[in-house]
Amino acid sequence: MRIADVSDTERAVVDAFGAGAPVDVRGRQDRMVRGEVIRFLLLGGIAVETGDLPALRLTGAHITGALELEHADIMAPISLHECRFDERMSVFGSHLRRLSLDRSVMPGLMASMATFDASLELTGCRSVGEISLVGARIGGAMFLNGAELTGPVTALDGTWLRVGTDVLARDGFTGRGALLLDNAEIGGSLRWEGAVLDNPDGAALSGQDLRVGANVDLCDGFSANGAVRLRYAEVTSRLCFERATLSVPVGKTALDCRHVVARELVLLPAGPPAGIVDLSxxxxxxxxxxxxxxPSALRLDGLTYETMSEHDNRADRLRWLRLDPGGFRPQAYTQLAQVYRSVGRDDDARTALLAGERHRRDVLALPGRLWGRLQDLTVGYGYRPVRAAGWLAALLAVGTVMFGLYPPRAAEPGRGPEFVASIYTLDLILPVIDFGQQSAYHPRGASVWLAYALIAAGVLLVTTIAAAGARQLRRD
Known part of the structure; x- marks a missing residue:
């Protein structure tokens, strides 16, 4: 194109470009600047004097026509603030120093496979159409603070995006449609405090296989009407949902953190998430x-954690383990017990393992449930050994009193050891020990049934103790 063909407004942009001077056309009657004029400037259409640093710094323009800068090497920084675009701007596959579209209104942006040496700034912009950053590289930060992004299906596609420092989407950021950061790498933090996301029929935010070098802050008023999917994400520091609101249709997964790796997970939302939380x-x-x-449903199978909040309540935590809709998960109980032991809460650890055995019993067939209840009643599955001593003492007391009142007759009068009611009772109760009393004296009358009862109780007691002991040895 020829410079002579430009309007007065476009001439002002052309004249300011070489020295990088700002141009504000908000007060002009004619605010239109053709996309082809901007393209002409950015692709070296005019000579730049030695010593000048060209830059496009335009505010308040109406950008008409297409602005296509694909596969270009653009040296000049681009600032198009408070501009209105008729067509979607494209920098596909281009190399740019910096692009700022703050507070602009546009029908989307095509920046897939583009490289930005510095930052990409979309602060306060309004986009009705997809922002595509698939495979893009941003050396600095990406600014989305206060932006409103709307897409028919996807509002922002940052699949395979690479950002050197932070991605900031705070101060009223709104996303309508899916926000995709699958396989993205963020060198700094993902700061989305107060962001509002709305995609009830799918993922409001998807960060599967996301890698973040510092924090992921989806907190302090963050709201997602739609699933937050972070499966296989790795967060070097903190993954935070404090004072967040998570909601999906009934029965759907609100937060998918399967296989997530994070130094700290803060699950302190503003209220119970409406949907399943998956920490598998x-x-x-x-x-x-x-x-x-x-939440009412929490998947915990395979979850591991090194420690918990200082004020963790054991009874609440055992109820937490019951929230898994998949039913009994043995690893969940052993994991909790391990954490309790690591901080010196040994009694809580034993209680957690006992709760696990009781939960396991609930899913067994009737014979298994009955045998489990017997083990629980007698020795607490091995985690309450004092109970065995209590049962032994009770049986010993009953036998000693009854056989003291109604002593058995001697098998061979005048021979054998002297009768001692307590030792005779022990001989009946403990089948593996022979004190010589049981063979020397035979019960008579109703005491025969007492003897049978003590023998049976002893066998059951010893069997349950042996089963509990074997379980402990296998666990150790």
């Missing part, structure tokens, strides 16, 4: 949560 096979350092905001 996640690996967490510090787990911070509270019973007041637990």
């Amino acid at each position: 096979h996640a690996r967490i350092g510090l787990l911070r949560d509270t019973a007041a905001t637990w």
Whole structure:
């Protein structure tokens, strides 16, 4: 194109470009600047004087026609603030120093496979159409603060995106449609405090296989009407949902953190998530949560964590383990017991393992449930050994009193050891020990049935103790 063909407004943009001077056309009657004029400037259409640093710094323009800058190497920084675009701008596969579209209104942006040496700035912009950043590289930060992104299906596609520092979507950021960060790598933090996402029929935010070098802050008023999917994500520091709101249709998964790795997970939302929270096979350092905001369904199979909040309540935590809709998960109980032991809460650890045995019993057939209840009643599945001593003492007391009042007759009068009611009772109760009393004296009358009862009780007691002991040895 020829420079002579430009309007007065476009001439002002052309004249300011070489020295990088700002141009504000908000006060002009004619605010239209053709996309082809901007393309002409950015692709070296005019000579730049030695010593000048060209830059496009335009505010308040109406960009008409297509602005296509595909597969280009653009040296000049681009700032198009408070501009209105008729067509979707494209920098597909291009190399740019910096692109800022703050507070602009546009029908989307095509920046897939583009490289930005510095930052990509979309602060306060309004986009009705997809922002495509598939495979893009941003050396600095990506700014989305206060932006409103709307897409018919996807509002922002950052699949395979690479960002050198932070992705900031705070201060009223709104996303309508899916926000995709699958396989993305963020060198700094994902700061989305207060962001509002709306995609009830699918994923409001998808960060599967996401890698973040610092924190993921989906907190402090963050709201997602639609699933948050972070499966296989790795967060170097904190993954935070404090004071967040998570909602999906009934029966759907609100938060998918399967196989997530994070140094700290903060699950303290504003209220219980409306939907399932899935922590299956996640690996967490510090787990911070509270019973007041637990969901009604929580998948825990394979979840590991090193420690929990200081004020963790044992009774609440055991109820937490029962929230898994998959039923009994033995690893969940052993994991909790391991954490309790690591902080010196040995009694709580034993109680957790006992609760696991009781939960296991619920899924057994009737014979298994009956045998389990017997083990629980007698020795607490091996985690309450004092109960065995109590049962032994009770049986010994009953036998000693009854056989003291109604002593058995001697098998061979004048021969054998002297009768001692307590030792005789022990001889009946303990089948593996022979004190010589049982063979020397035979019960008579109704005491025969007492003897049978003590023998049977002894066999059951010893058997349950042996079963519990074997279980402990296998676990150790």
